[in-house]
Amino acid sequence: MFFGEKLQSVRELNGLSRKELADKLNVSEQAIWQYENQYTVPKFEIANEMKKLFNVKAQFFYTEPFTKNISKVESIAYRSEDREARKKAKMETTYLDFISYFLDNFENKLNLPVSTIKQLREESIQILNLSNKENNEASQLELIAENARKKLDIQSNEGLLYKLELSGIYILEKNMGASIDAYSTWTNEEKPFIILGNRKKSAVRRNFDLAHELGHLLLHYKIDMDSLTKDEHKKIEKEANDFASYFLLPKEEFLKDFSLISKKSNPESYFDMKMKYMVSIGALEYRAYKMNLLTFEENRYFYATLNRKGYRKNEPLDEDISIVRPGKIRSLLDLIFKNQLLSLNDFLNHYYLDRVFLEDLFGFENKYLTQYGEPLDREYFTNSNVVPLFSQKI
Structure with a gap:
C-alpha cells in the first residue's frame, strides 16, 4: 500500500511545494495531490524518481508513517524580518517532527543527564511575573539574563554554544535561505530547539543569534506567535534582543572594560572588547548607548563611521574568530x-x-x-x- 502521508512529509521536509515537486517529476500538481491523498498510486518510474530525489529506499513509501506531530507552527519564533517567511513554518514543523523522532530513538539507548533548561525557563517566568513595582521590564530582563548566565555557568561567550547544548537545548544547522538567521521553539514534548541558518555568518553574530533565541525560549514559552499583531511581534523581538545584550555583556564587567575606551564614538576602539566578549562592535556600542555611556551625537557618529567603513556587514577581526558548530x-x-x-x-x-x-x-x-x-x-x-x-x- 502506498502511503501518501509519507510523500507529503518528505516533500515538506525538503521545502518543496506540490507545484515544485510536480515540476521535478514532470507530472501535474494535481497528480501530486492525488498521490498524497491516496486517490492514485504513482507509476513505478515516478516512484523510482521520488526515491532518488528524497534519498530514501522505494519501500519507504509503502510502509506506515512513523513520525508524530510534536511541533506547532504558532510556537516557532522567527525574527521580525522573517514574518513573510512564516509560510515556511509548516515545513519547519515537519523537519522538527523527523529530528525529534530520531533523537528519541537514539537517546532511548542511553541514560542522559537531567536537562537544566526547563528549570531555568520556570525561574525566568517567575522573575518576569514579579509584582514588585520597583522592577520595571528592563530590570526584570536583566535579572533573567544574569540568572541565566550564572545557571548556565557561562565563563566566556566563546563557549556559549557548548553550554547551551549541555543545558538540554538541541542546536542544529539548516539551510533556510539568506533571509532567515535562526529560529527557536519548544515542542509539545518539551524539547527545546534552536535552528541556525546561514553558516556564512561570523562567529560573533552567531553568538548573538544564540542568545536571542535563548531569550525566546526562556521568555516567550507558550506564546502563540501567529496571533501576534505587528506591534506585539516587535515587542517580543525587542525583549529577545535586549535579553541577548544583557546576557552576553554582563553589566558590571562591561562597565569596567568600557571605562578603558578612549574614543567611544570610534568603532575601532571596540576591537579589544570584541575579542573578549565575542560580540559584534555594533552590539557592544548598542549596550553602551542603552546604558547612557554615549551621547546621542556620539551614537550617530559611531553609526555613520560604521556605515562609511562597511563594518555593517563585515567587521574587522571576523576572520580571526572561528565559528563553533553544534556538537x-x-x-x-x-x-x-x-x-x-x-x-x-x-x-x-x-x-x-x-x-x-x-x-x-x-x-x-x-x-x-x-x-x-x-x-x-x-x-x-x-x-x-x-x-x-x-x-x-x-
Missing part, C-alpha cells in the same frame, strides 16, 4: 554507533533511508556517516577504551 548530536551518534548500541546500517534499513537522508537531516557534511558504515567488533570496546560521556541503559 551534541555528533557526540551522541558517535557514542551509539561506535559502541554498537545501534547499527547505522540496521537503522537506515529499518526506516528505508539512505545515508544521505540522515546526513542532510542533521546538517552533517557529505559522507560524514560513512565512518560508521562497517560494523565494528563489539569485543573491541572495553571499559578502558570507552569514554563514559553518558550512562548506557542495561
Whole structure:
C-alpha cells in the first residue's frame, strides 16, 4: 500500500511545494495531490524518481508513517524580518517532527543527564511575573539574563554554544535561505530547539543569534506567535534582543572594560572588547548607548563611521574568530554507533533511508556517516577504551 502521508512529509521536509515537486517529476500538481491523498498510486518510474530525489529506499513509501506531530507552527519564533517567511513554518514543523523522532530513538539507548533548561525557563517566568513595582521590564530582563548566565555557568561567550547544548537545548544547522538567521521553539514534548541558518555568518553574530533565541525560549514559552499583531511581534523581538545584550555583556564587567575606551564614538576602539566578549562592535556600542555611556551625537557618529567603513556587514577581526558548530548530536551518534548500541546500517534499513537522508537531516557534511558504515567488533570496546560521556541503559 502506498502511503501518501509519507510523500507529503518528505516533500515538506525538503521545502518543496506540490507545484515544485510536480515540476521535478514532470507530472501535474494535481497528480501530486492525488498521490498524497491516496486517490492514485504513482507509476513505478515516478516512484523510482521520488526515491532518488528524497534519498530514501522505494519501500519507504509503502510502509506506515512513523513520525508524530510534536511541533506547532504558532510556537516557532522567527525574527521580525522573517514574518513573510512564516509560510515556511509548516515545513519547519515537519523537519522538527523527523529530528525529534530520531533523537528519541537514539537517546532511548542511553541514560542522559537531567536537562537544566526547563528549570531555568520556570525561574525566568517567575522573575518576569514579579509584582514588585520597583522592577520595571528592563530590570526584570536583566535579572533573567544574569540568572541565566550564572545557571548556565557561562565563563566566556566563546563557549556559549557548548553550554547551551549541555543545558538540554538541541542546536542544529539548516539551510533556510539568506533571509532567515535562526529560529527557536519548544515542542509539545518539551524539547527545546534552536535552528541556525546561514553558516556564512561570523562567529560573533552567531553568538548573538544564540542568545536571542535563548531569550525566546526562556521568555516567550507558550506564546502563540501567529496571533501576534505587528506591534506585539516587535515587542517580543525587542525583549529577545535586549535579553541577548544583557546576557552576553554582563553589566558590571562591561562597565569596567568600557571605562578603558578612549574614543567611544570610534568603532575601532571596540576591537579589544570584541575579542573578549565575542560580540559584534555594533552590539557592544548598542549596550553602551542603552546604558547612557554615549551621547546621542556620539551614537550617530559611531553609526555613520560604521556605515562609511562597511563594518555593517563585515567587521574587522571576523576572520580571526572561528565559528563553533553544534556538537551534541555528533557526540551522541558517535557514542551509539561506535559502541554498537545501534547499527547505522540496521537503522537506515529499518526506516528505508539512505545515508544521505540522515546526513542532510542533521546538517552533517557529505559522507560524514560513512565512518560508521562497517560494523565494528563489539569485543573491541572495553571499559578502558570507552569514554563514559553518558550512562548506557542495561
